[in-house]
Amino acid sequence: GESAASVDDTFRGPTGTLEVPQRFLMGPGPGNANPRILAAQTLPLLGHMHPPFLAIMDEIQAGLRYLFQTSSNYTLLASGTGHAGMEMAVANLLEPGDTVLVGVNGIWGERVADMAERFGAKVVALHTEAGTALSLADLTAAVELHRPALLFLTQGESSTGVRQSLAGVGELCRRNGALLLVDAVASLGGVPLFADAWQIDAVYSGSQKCLSAPPGAAPLMLNERAMAKVRGRSSKVRSYYFDLLLVGDYWGWYGSRSYHHTGMVSMWYAVREALAIVSEEGLEAGWARHDAAHRQLWEGLIQLGLEPFVAEERDRLATVNTIKVPAGVDWAALCKHAMDVYAVEVSGGLGPTAGKVWRVGLMGYNAKPANVELVLAAFRSGLALQGFTGG
């Protein structure tokens, strides 16, 4: 039976009010949250099925349609970070035995390949060198050869700083009976994306990058073609939590609404506010602001004698910038200096770029001149300390 026991105070948890340092999060994410978004999170909780909360979910869906540039009714927030959107898309859009063609130009393709394999798909990986984008010619040859059920591409490869062009890819997929799935976690809101016009069948993102909300919600969109795949599955989705026939019902996709899992009430307040900010600024103005910050950053970096990792200018991602670490410079020491002296986070590389680059994020609320100047000041003094004089 249950024996008498006494509380062991040596296991006592934290006490006192939480305090955290103020930092400029200028790495690949999370970026700093817009204070208006953080304020929205302090509003009172509502029940996850209360009509005023369902109305907020409707507003989120309207905001997502604008953000994704789609007329599709099938938008929602996956509960979790960007990986939740990734896993939801992969789990629902692939059936065991399906062939998936995965564009790999950094770690995100590798992860999707791993995930797709776990859900029983046959994975064909199409690689390109880190720092380059996949060409339409290579994609066309691979789609025609392998006839995949789905093609996956990462629009903003945050591990390499590459922006993958999607021109012609939607059309290619339609011609060959494949679905097109796009990872826009590091790019959505920062660079153009037109889900309908570009014939993207499914796309997911994250809340903590260009939306400037905390991490914890993954915007997701499916069009009718993608939904036909979900509806026509011959096997149940192997994840209960991410099954779109169930989660979609909570979001009102099928005409009624029923409880599946508790909506992430405060998190979704944050996304509602983030989407309002996007709509108020306008997508085009937002894209132009990111582009201006990106140009300002590179003007300054080039003056310091630094070089871009991505050779082709058209392939450079405005939201996550990869900077070559010059020979003889200790990248980690520079990151530490930036943090210690400027409270600025600048990151090192990831996956194929580990040890080779710094990564500077210019996303959402942080994509503004003062933040860029701060990053440049940190680089200027950090490089000078190491005796690097450029070129």
Ligand code: PMP
């Ligand atoms: N895809 C891309 C392109 C990303 O940049 C990230 C986050 N760095 C993810 C997916 C995964 O998102 P999360 O860490 O929020 O799960």
